[in-house]
Amino acid sequence: MKVSPMVSADATTLCPYRLVLEHVTSRWGVLVLIRLLERPHRFSELRRAIGRVSEKMLTQTLQTLERDGFVHRDAKPVIPPRVDYSLTDLGREAAEQVRGLAQWTERRMTDVESARQAYDEARTPSR
Amino acid sequence: MKVSPMVSADATTLCPYRLVLEHVTSRWGVLVLIRLLERPHRFSELRRAIGRVSEKMLTQTLQTLERDGFVHRDAKPVIPPRVDYSLTDLGREAAEQVRGLAQWTERRMTDVESARQAYDEARTPSR
Numbered sequence: 001m002k003v004s005p006m007v008s009a010d011a012t013t014l015c016p017y018r019l020v021l022e023h024v025t026s027r028w029g030v031l032v033l034i035r036l037l038e039r040p041h042r043f044s045e046l047r048r049a050i051g052r053v054s055e056k057m058l059t060q061t062l063q064t065l066e067r068d069g070f071v072h073r074d075a076k077p078v079i080p081p082r083v084d085y086s087l088t089d090l091g092r093e094a095a096e097q098v099r100g101l102a103q104w105t106e107r108r109m110t111d112v113e114s115a116r117q118a119y120d121e122a123r124t125p126s127r
Numbered sequence: 128m129k130v131s132p133m134v135s136a137d138a139t140t141l142c143p144y145r146l147v148l149e150h151v152t153s154r155w156g157v158l159v160l161i162r163l164l165e166r167p168h169r170f171s172e173l174r175r176a177i178g179r180v181s182e183k184m185l186t187q188t189l190q191t192l193e194r195d196g197f198v199h200r201d202a203k204p205v206i207p208p209r210v211d212y213s214l215t216d217l218g219r220e221a222a223e224q225v226r227g228l229a230q231w232t233e234r235r236m237t238d239v240e241s242a243r244q245a246y247d248e249a250r251t252p253s254r
Contacts, residue, residue, distance in 0.1 A: 016240075017233040018154070024232070025152035027145070069242025090238050097231055101224045105151070106144040111217050113143075115196025 023068055024094050028053055028061040030102060033087070033095035036071065040086035070094050150195055151221050155180055155188040157229060160214070160222035163198065167213035197221050 023029050031050045035041060041049065047058055062085060065071040070091030076082040087095055105112075150156050158177045162168060168176065174185055189212060192198040197218030203209040214222055
């Protein structure tokens with residue numbers, strides 16, 4: 001299957017799927033998907049697991065992923081209120097691919113670091 | 128393989144591989160990798176193929192991908208100057224995964240659009 005030509009790939013006329021790709025590969029999007037692939041999380045658990053994400057950013061990320069159909073939000077009618085987030089089937093597919101890419105990147109960091117060193121050395125003026 | 132916990136995943140203390148992931152999934156990074164997976168391109172060809180990317184942004188994207196070891200830059204000593212960009216073996220691996228994710232997203236856009244419609248309708252106040 002061929003990826004569309006995306007000839008007018010600027011911010012305003014971007015192909016619709018490009019925006020979805022940006023959601024799942026965004027900084028917090030990646031981390032949320034990978035965490036939820038392990039198991040459902042409550043908001044506070046997710047926030048702790050991910051680290052220094054602000055409440056606002058995590059809320060936004062979850063809303064975006066929920067609206068795209070990747071994340072299911074389950075608000076339990078209990079006191080105190082309890083909200084669980086989990087992956088939908090579609091979200092699981094997305095998360096598996098994103099995790100695959102993250103793992104590949106992590107595995108290949110030594111090669112990336114060698115490449116960077118060679119690149120920087122070639123550009124350092126010799127004394 | 129488990130992805131690192133990334134407990135302190137903010138912009139300053141991000142795990143090194145997270146930055147590489149951002150390079151290959153950046154708006155222009157994705158498009159450059161997918162184009163170069165087809166065949167090597169000259170700078171001007173790449174710019175035309177990708178669409179409305181500025182010369183500056185394309186140059187920056189290519190430099191980042193070259194420094195990470197994904198793109199090979201071949202400046203031919205001819206007049207007028209000719210510069211070809213191609214994927215390294217590492218870059219080909221990255222590009223194949225990124226293309227896979229892009230294609231998956233494109234294939235699933237109908238599901239994403241249905242999900243969005245349902246989400247928006249559930250939040251539209253009825254008259």
